[in-house]
Amino acid sequence: MSEPVARFDSLAEEWERHCAEHRESSNPYVFLDHPSFDALVALGRPAVPLIIERYRDGSVFWGAALRRITGVTTFGDGVVGNLEANRQGWLKWWSENQAAWPG
Structure with a gap:
């Protein structure tokens, strides 16, 4: 596992514990x-594919992190509203933009 992926995984697990608590x-x-959460957002654009992978099955507020990193506001703030629709919107966005994603 690369150092950036290990760093992301460690932060994601810490944040997911915080959310569960x-x-x-x-x-x-x-x-x-x-x-x-702030540290995950600070990882920037390289974290987006990693976030998407966790978001596929996860229920935490990954949409909020994606919004802050990408600047895409189409799906709300990622914290309030229809969170499942928000998640599906981000997953669709990724399927449409992944090939062109500069990372």
Whole structure:
């Protein structure tokens, strides 16, 4: 495993634990208020394919990270609204843009 992938995996697991610990929160933005989320976003464009892979099966707010990294706002903020529609929108976006993704 490459160093960037290992770093991403470590941060993603930390953030997913944070989300699981706060799953009962009535404030969805509490999920984004964590250093691991900020660090994931700071990984930038190279993290997008890795995020998409986790987003295929995961239920955490990956759409919020994708929005912050890509600047694509089509699917909302990734935290409120129809989260399944948000996820499906991002997966469709990736299938349409993956080949041209500069990474």
